[in-house]
Amino acid sequence: MGYQAQLRIWRGDAGRGDLADYKVEVNEGEVVLDVLHRLQATQAGDLAIRWNCKAGKCGSCSMEINGRPRLACMTRMSTFGENETLTITPMRTFPVIRDLVTDVSFNYAKAREIPSFTPDPATKPGEFRMQQVDVNRSQEFRKCIECFLCQNTCHVIRDHTENEGAFAGPRFLMRIAELEMHPADTADRREIAQDDFGLGLCNITKCCTEVCPEHIKITDNALIPMKERVAGRKYDPLVWLGSKIGRRQVKDTPKVPGKK
């Protein structure tokens, strides 16, 4: 049986806007994105929504539903009461293009800053064989659909825009961890993870893990292991002593150009 859902949707552009009220029909088995599409088709033809796969795999329909960062296509209407008013807003961390569509280019800029996979030049194509146990660790991180919900919810940039330059965000710190754990990668990104990508700003409150629609354990399997590696590189007095007496040689990956 269908019912009429009460929706409050943020409408506007370039930051100017407000919440608008709508009543939209909801049918059994529908998700929030279905209802937004019905609204678009019947009452608000100019409502801007970014979407693509409707299957939780493209990461396009990220938004905030009742204040919680979610994928609209993976949020069932049955999880809300029929008399409950749904408040739907764009992701708060990113600039608004229009209505529920945000400009996520911040993330692409951060992605470009990360030094890429650096295999040993002596290893010829086809020579390296990777075992499944080594694959498993980074494969978890490869499940990322780049919905940027983790970036959106992370308070380091969500509540402090001044950190946007210094902090890459959980998604890209996870990318650094993935490369650091890759058996064929030869670069050492520990120092730049801390100094250039702001790992030290992360206070491991696990919001990135909470909102990840792919259930990647970002904090436990990427950020904390990376913090431990950085602690070994920069804050471990015994390792420091070892490097001074020549027992351990460290070759840091060069600083990211343009970073202080």
Next chain:
Amino acid sequence: MTQATDTSSRTRAQIADRTLRKDPWWRAPAITATLLTIWVLYATVHVFLGRWYWVPKYHYLTPFYSPCISGSCATGSASLGTWFGKVPSIIPYALVSLPFVLGFRLTCYYYRRAYYRAFWRAPAACAVREPHKTYTGETRFPLIMQNLHRYFFFAVILISVLNTYDLTQAFRGPNGDFGLGLGTLIMLINVMLLWAYTLSCHSCRHITGGRLRHFSAHPVRYWIWTQVSKLNGRHMQLAWITLGTLMLTDLYIMLVASGAISDLRFYN
């Protein structure tokens, strides 16, 4: 045809509300803050009390006083001997271990999350605006010291060995032969869970195998890492459970030592 977009003039959606969440997001940090406060107050009071920490008849020593190294320690309670003379109880009798235990818990990755959320509200809950104007995370003193967690871990391994020794002593009855009481069982459960919490630590996971790039080249360390990772998945639960068992063990020993209750003996 693609069109270049000017992003410079764009701003975030201006929404005045601190959060639009409708669920009781404040409940978890409130419960955390309440429980941690109760525990800290309880532990502080008993650590500085200087009494009711040792049951000589059954060799029960509370973990809050292990190792008892002060000259003020009761006869038989100083497993490592006394390191200095009598002091007032304002100086904890186990001052050689308590700072490390405290440091281990304070720098623990789980407790950091708990107290940053509960007390510092950075953030209190996900997608809830925090009240601070600036934020530097763990990049400056004192929070940069969180990076020393692994050293507290090493120290706590030694302290866990000591707790295990205290447990073996609790298996002695009044005449020195084997004995078993409810206190022994409580201490046994406490020590087992303390080991589980300590070994489930993220630093332990890193040290045993997490720091490797090639798991396949180190099968033994990979196996150990796998086992520690299983425990690590329960780190939060173990953190809370061990707070409870520490408090229960201390309370039970305090009640028996003070004479408020007598130990339930199963054997000898």
